[in-house]
Every structure is written in structure tokens, then in C-alpha cells.
Amino acid sequence: MRNSRFKSNQKTTRALTIEAIKANDEGVLKLLYTSNYPKVEVFVLQNNGTKDHAKDIYQEAFLAVWRNIKEDKFIPKDDSSIHGYLYTIAKHKWLDFLRSKKYKKTVYESELVGFKEPKMHVHPSTQDHEFEKKLKRAMTAFEGLGEPCKSLLKAFYFDKKSMKDIADELNIDPASAKNKKYRCMQRLRELAQNLNLK
Amino acid sequence: MNQNNDISPEEFELIESYLLNTMTDSEKETFESKLSTDETLREKVEDYRALLKAIESQSLKEKLDAFHDESIEQTDVVALDDNFSSSTSWYKTYGIAASLIVFIGLASLWYFNQPSASEKLYNDYFSPDPGLPTLMSNSNENFEFYDAMVTYKQGDYDSAITKWNTLLEAKPQNDTLNYFIGVAKMANKEVEEAIKHLEVVTESDTNSFKNEAHYYLGLAYLQIDNIELAKKNLNFSSIDNSKALLSELND
Numbered sequence: 001m002r003n004s005r006f007k008s009n010q011k012t013t014r015a016l017t018i019e020a021i022k023a024n025d026e027g028v029l030k031l032l033y034t035s036n037y038p039k040v041e042v043f044v045l046q047n048n049g050t051k052d053h054a055k056d057i058y059q060e061a062f063l064a065v066w067r068n069i070k071e072d073k074f075i076p077k078d079d080s081s082i083h084g085y086l087y088t089i090a091k092h093k094w095l096d097f098l099r100s101k102k103y104k105k106t107v108y109e110s111e112l113v114g115f116k117e118p119k120m121h122v123h124p125s126t127q128d129h130e131f132e133k134k135l136k137r138a139m140t141a142f143e144g145l146g147e148p149c150k151s152l153l154k155a156f157y158f159d160k161k162s163m164k165d166i167a168d169e170l171n172i173d174p175a176s177a178k179n180k181k182y183r184c185m186q187r188l189r190e191l192a193q194n195l196n197l198k
Numbered sequence: 199m200n201q202n203n204d205i206s207p208e209e210f211e212l213i214e215s216y217l218l219n220t221m222t223d224s225e226k227e228t229f230e231s232k233l234s235t236d237e238t239l240r241e242k243v244e245d246y247r248a249l250l251k252a253i254e255s256q257s258l259k260e261k262l263d264a265f266h267d268e269s270i271e272q273t274d275v276v277a278l279d280d281n282f283s284s285s286t287s288w289y290k291t292y293g294i295a296a297s298l299i300v301f302i303g304l305a306s307l308w309y310f311n312q313p314s315a316s317e318k319l320y321n322d323y324f325s326p327d328p329g330l331p332t333l334m335s336n337s338n339e340n341f342e343f344y345d346a347m348v349t350y351k352q353g354d355y356d357s358a359i360t361k362w363n364t365l366l367e368a369k370p371q372n373d374t375l376n377y378f379i380g381v382a383k384m385a386n387k388e389v390e391e392a393i394k395h396l397e398v399v400t401e402s403d404t405n406s407f408k409n410e411a412h413y414y415l416g417l418a419y420l421q422i423d424n425i426e427l428a429k430k431n432l433n434f435s436s437i438d439n440s441k442a443l444l445s446e447l448n449d
Contacts (some may be wrong), residue, residue, distance in 0.1 A: 002393060013299055024254070024257075024258065026261070029261070029265075030256070030261075030265050030269070030298050031299070032267040033262060033269075034264075034270060035295060035296040035297075035299055035300045037266075037270055055266060059259065059262045059263075059266075062262060063255060063258060063259060063262075066258060067251075067255070079299055079302070080299075080302060083299070083300075099381045131244070131248065134244070134245075134248040135248050135252055135255070138248045138249050138251070138252030138253075139252040139255055139256040139259070141252070142249075142252050142256045142257075143256055143260075143369050153253050154253065154257045154399070157250055157253045157254055157257075158253060158254050158257035158258070159257075179207070182207045182210050182211075185210065185246070185249065186205070186210075188249055188253075189245060189249060192245075192248075192249065192252075
């Protein structure tokens with residue numbers, strides 16, 4: 001049953017994959033992550049990078065792709081267009097990095113052929129820039145948020161668990177779980193705002 | 199600036215259901231009309247939007263490291279670990295699915311790129327020579343040449359070719375004429391014809407157009423899928439595009 005999504009007809013497959021990505025389905029995200037990494041590593045290693053570079057750039061690209069799919073900024077035609085998109089974004093990010101390090105002369109921009117390139121939304125417009133900064137600080141705040149707040153917020157907002165399931169796991173009633181979530185969000189917001197001031 | 203820290207559970211719930219898109223249409227309408235007038239509320243919504251995104255992004259980021267450590271750094275650890283025997287089949291299922299997807303992905307890439315790889319390169323690189331500046335001189339001979347050049351620059355390659363061909367009858371080995379007729383024929387997609395003219399240029403004793411002629415010959419051979427001759431000609435040309443194209447062909 002689990003792999004039925006890969007056998008069924010194209011349209012269903014695509015819908016399921018996109019829905020699964022939007023729902024942060026761990027199996028699908030992991031599959032997407034692991035199946036595309038090797039190609040990116042090869043590309044980075046061939047272009048003056050190390051394995052650590054490859055990992056960093058790939059994760060950055062992966063997050064961007066995931067976000068663009070969630071926000072319908074990239075609407076993949078099928079699975080292979082997701083793979084192509086991920087690879088292209090990773091490539092672009094690495095080339096941007098190389099350019100910033102003045103590796104420019106060894107890398108031709110025109111090497112980037114081979115894909116019909118989807119619209120790029122990698123670079124936030126200046127208008128989005130403020131929001132990006134805010135997001136970065138909020139991520140840092142969440143990274144350092146203490147338990148049990150971190151797990152609770154993650155279970156609800158990332159794993160998309162219901163408040164009832166979360167309450168059951170914590171052995172509390174749904175009303176207190178909801179109240180806890182409210183207080184944890186308050187805490188997170190304060191943390192992020194304190195980062196703002198620094 | 200953000201001294202709007204006081205937010206009631208009710209207000210939080212409202213903002214949250216707005217951001218998670220769980221409002222009914224009428225609730226949403228009411229909320230949005232309030233948003234349009236209430237700047238403090240707008241700020242709060244933006245704060246929470248960033249927070250929700252941050253929770254998801256950071257959670258995924260932390261997951262990616264786990265994916266990486268589990269599957270890429272130590273590919274075989276999962277299979278060896280008995281404690282995870284129940285999840286082993288899970289990994290296998292996904293492993294097979296993963297390789298299938300990679301295979302299908304690569305196969306379709308191959309399939310779609312194969313027939314059009316040289317064509318794509320050709321289209322990326324080919325643009326007709328911008329032509330010579332048409333300073334009208336009084337010389338009759340030059341007038342006909344530059345008259346054709348004007349039509350060439352207007353993209354009317356047929357007329358330009360006809361006019362130049364008349365001049366070519368008198369001077370069949372002229373490198374300028376052969377060069378521009380060649381390029382015009384390429385622009386007109388008469389590649390085989392173009393090659394004949396361009397080869398007169400590359401075999402002539404004068405050097406004015408040799409560099410460019412080799413480049414266009416490289417493109418012409420690429421267009422008819424003769425990669426060997428394409429590379430050979432590009433090698434003779436020192437212009438930037440030749441080098442770039444050559445490096446793509448050698449990839």
C-alpha cells in the first residue's frame with residue numbers, strides 16, 4: 001500500500017506526491033532528498049567544492065524547492081520535473097557561490113543548459129527581503145526553543161498532527177494542550193523579537 | 199517597534215486559523231477587512247506568518263541532517279541494525295522506489311535531451327553576424343555590396359543572398375562575400391549551402407573573417423550533428439563563444 005503512489009497512473013502519482021510534500025510526509029521528503037543528492041554532490045565536487053559544500057548547498061536548495069512547492073510558486077508537471085528543478089536550483093546556488101568567490105572565469109554561465117528551466121524563485125525580491133530576515137531570526141529562535149515547547153509546536157505545525165493526538169501523547173486534555181501551544185507560541189515570538197533587537 | 203506583545207488566546211486563534219487557511223469564507227472576509235484598517239493586527243499576522251514558516255523550515259532542516267546521516271553518510275547502517283528490522287523493509291521499499299524514480303528521471307532526461315542536445319546548443323549559440331557598418335560610399339562596386347548588407351541587417355536574407363550572389367560571380371573566391379553569404383544561408387537554415395561558402399573563407403589566404411568563419415562552421419556542423427567537424431572548426435577559432443561551445447561539447 002505504501003508504494004501504491006508510485007505505481008498508480010501519472011496524475012494520481014503527481015497529486016499524491018505534491019500533497020505529500022505539502023503535508024511534510026517524511027517518507028516522500030526523505031526519498032526526494034536521498035535520490036537527488038548524489039547528482040548534486042558530483043556536480044559540486046567537479047566544480048571546486050567539497051562534500052560539506054555539497055551538503056550545505058543541497059539542503060539550502062531542498063528547502064527552497066520545498067517552500068516553493070508549498071506556496072505553489074513551482075507546480076511540478078510530474079516527479080521528474082521536481083527532480084530536475086531541485087538539481088537546477090542546487091546548481092544555480094553553487095554557481096552563485098562560486099561567482100561570489102571570484103571563481104567566475106572558470107565557470108561559464110552557459111553551462112547551465114540541459115533543462116528547460118522552470119521559473120526561478122530563489123532570489124527573494126527586495127520586498128521579500130525584510131520577511132526573509134524575519135524568517136531567519138524566527139528559525140534561529142525556534143532552533144533554540146526549549147522542550148516541551150519545541151516538540152509540541154513541531155508536532156502541530158510541521159507533522160500536522162491533530163491537537164487531540166498531541167494531547168493524548170502528552171497525556172493531557174485537549175484544552176490544556178491548546179493552551180500550551182498558545183503559550184509556546186508567545187514564548188517563541190518573544191525569543192524571535194529579542195533576536196531582532198540584537 | 200514591536201511592542202504589541204500582548205495577544206489574547208482568542209486573537210491568537212483567529213490569526214492562526216487565518217494563516218492555516220481554516221477560516222470559512224465569511225470569517226475570512228471579516229478578518230481581512232479588519233486587516234486592511236488595523237496596522238497592529240497586520241504586524242501581528244506577519245509575525246506569526248514568519249513564526250509558522252520558521253517552525254516548519256527549521257523542523258525540516260533538522261530532519262534533513264538526519265536524512266543525510268542515515269542515508270548518505272552511512273548507507274548500509276540501516277540494513278545492519280536489527281533494532282530497526284521493522285523499518286528495514288520500509289527502507290527497502292523506498293529504496294526500490296527511489297532507484298526507480300531516479301532511473302525514470304534519468305531515462306526521461308536522456309530521452310528528451312538526446313535528439314535535441316545539439317539543437318539546443320545551436321539555438322543558444324547561433325545568432326547571425328551583426329554585419330558591417332553600412333557607410334554609403336560613392337564607389338559603385340561597394341554600393342551593391344552595402345545595399346545587400348542593408349537588407350541583410352533587416353533580416354531579409356533571401357534578397358541579400360541574391361544580391362551578393364551576383365557580385366560573387368565576378369569574384370568567386372572573395373572572402374567577405376563568401377562569409378556573409380554563408381552566414382545569411384545559416385540564418386536561412388540552408389546549412390549545407392552555408393558550409394560550402396564558409397569553407398571557401400577558411401581555406402582562403404586572407405585572415406579577415408577566418409576566426410568567425412570557423413565559429414560559424416562549427417555551429418553549422420553542430421546543426422547537422424557532425425560533432426567531430428564541429429569541434430575541429432571551433433578549435434581553430436579563438437573567439438569566446440567558440441571556446442564556450444567547445445567546452446560544452448567536450449562535457
